[in-house]
């Protein structure tokens with residue numbers, strides 16, 4: 001193994017203890033407790049797991065969490081009205097609508113109902129719009145992209161003038177992380193399913209971010225020696241040796257890429273814990289801002 005392992009679990013644990021200390025200080029000085037409302041529509045098992053993890057993490061750092069579950073048949077109006085109620089609730093400083101929503105719902109519409117000052121996921125069209133423009137600051141940056149950048153900083157990556165390649169163009173990860181890299185003066189390439197000669201494009205990357213949802217797609221010979229590689233993928237693959245019958249792998253072939261990269265995140269234990277840490281941090285910041 002030549003790559004340094006970027007330990008997201010350890011970095012996130014440090015952040016969480018800092019957040020817990022600040023939440024405690026806020027409570028003792030002002031009586032205010034940061035509050036996060038989590039809206040889950042339907043019964044997508046992955047979404048249920050994510051929301052459970054987020055609420056558990058809130059409890060561990062002294063952030064109140066309020067769970068709202070709507071049936072998969074919920075009408076758009078019910079979702080929109082719930083968000084409007086949460087906007088008006090002074091105990092709620094952050095609102096997250098877990099994605100994806102069931103197909104019949106318009107997620108753009110639901111997200112646009114969240115007050116931008118409570119948009120701790122950073123998905124409101126205004127926050128995303130600001131993120132996508134030069135010289136504008138969003139109130140909140142989406143959590144997984146912010147976690148990727150934080151890990152790169154911790155690992156000592158240099159951004160200015162670096163060649164950065166992002167695999168994937170999703171609204172949740174690919175596009176916003178690309179904007180963050182551009183703001184840090186990377187020379188940026190965004191790849192997708194129509195990109196020609198993907199391995200050759202990836203080989204140019206000093207910073208490579210894989211967020212496509214394809215198990216172990218990025219091979220050792222796709223990676224420039226010494227590159228920083230961030231693996232956002234969380235994919236289930238069959239594994240008869242596990243009690244569950246599956247194991248989790250990333251979008252990067254870890255065993256191959258660890259022999260080439262300079263630094264690499266594992267799956268699990270890389271980006272995953274950072275997403276939640278950034279959500280907690282955004283919620284704390286929102287609670288702080290709401291005091292002003």
Ligand code: GUN
Nearest residue numbers: 096097098099100121143
């Ligand atoms: N679905 C996958 N990732 C996320 C996330 O970070 N926030 C929300 N709300 N939904 C998601």
